[in-house]
Amino acid sequence: xxxxxxxxxxxxxxxxxxxxxxxxxxxxxxxxxxxxxxxxxxxxxxxxxxxxxxxxxxxxxxxxxxxxxxxxxxxxxxxxxxxxxxxxxxxxxxxxxxxxxxxxxxxxxxxxx
Amino acid sequence: xxxxxxxxxxxxxxxxxxxxxxxxxxxxxxxxxxxxxxxxxxxxxxxxxxxxxxxxxxxxxxxxxxxxxxxxxxxxxxxxxxxxxxxxxxxxxxxxxxxxxxxxxxxxxxxx
Numbered sequence: 309x310x311x312x313x314x315x316x317x318x319x320x321x322x323x324x325x326x327x328x329x330x331x332x333x334x335x336x337x338x339x340x341x342x343x344x345x346x347x348x349x350x351x352x353x354x355x356x357x358x359x360x361x362x363x364x365x366x367x368x369x370x371x372x373x374x375x376x377x378x379x380x381x382x383x384x385x386x387x388x389x390x391x392x393x394x395x396x397x398x399x400x401x402x403x404x405x406x407x408x409x410x411x412x413x414x415x416x417x418x419x420x421x
Numbered sequence: 422x423x424x425x426x427x428x429x430x431x432x433x434x435x436x437x438x439x440x441x442x443x444x445x446x447x448x449x450x451x452x453x454x455x456x457x458x459x460x461x462x463x464x465x466x467x468x469x470x471x472x473x474x475x476x477x478x479x480x481x482x483x484x485x486x487x488x489x490x491x492x493x494x495x496x497x498x499x500x501x502x503x504x505x506x507x508x509x510x511x512x513x514x515x516x517x518x519x520x521x522x523x524x525x526x527x528x529x530x531x532x533x
Contacts (some may be wrong), residue, residue: 343523350526351512353520364520396467400521402519405519406519409471410521411468412466413465414463415465415467
């Protein structure tokens with residue numbers, strides 16, 4: 309079965325713009341989490357969605373937001389992009405919130421210039 | 422708060438040899454899960470091994486095994502018979518309520 313699919317794989321945006329990243333979880337998985345990976349800060353949790361509701365949120369400014377659709381696909385949006393938002397954004401999916409087996413996508417590499 | 426510490430930024434090992442990657446963590450939780458993930462240049466995080474904190478027996482997956490010391494909050498990964506394909510970044514992680522807390526990673530290079 310197909311794995312976690314993140315689109316696009318690469319993205320270049322200008323400061324001040326906004327961006328939307330997409331994550332399609334494994335079929336049947338209902339929990340989707342997002343992580344930001346940077347050389348300086350490492351892997352940091354952004355937020356988790358389950359059943360179209362945000363269940364948990366990391367310590368990021370309000371410019372970072374997300375949503376989940378009824379088919380469990382998730383999007384994250386970053387508004388008013390800053391240079392420091394350049395990162396690899398990873399999405400992970402799992403069957404449920406109690407499932408400890410999470411599968412990651414290949415990520416979206418966002419570069420802000 | 423949960424923290425995960427990996428004190429070895431880089432390591433190398435000869436092909437077919439054994440290497441151990443260190444990880445310590447801090448938590449006040451009693452029930453939790455610990456993981457080792459591998460991130461090759463393709464960037465995809467791949468699960469290597471998982472340990473449930475309430476299980477005293479160390480987890481093993483083929484050439485990969487862990488030494489889990491709950492009291493010491495230590496969770497090291499041993500890779501036996503290292504292969505070139507093991508070259509990657511390795512992350513130790515703690516999970517609680519479906520949220521991962523990752524260490525800073527150890528870059529492992531397997532030398533032919």
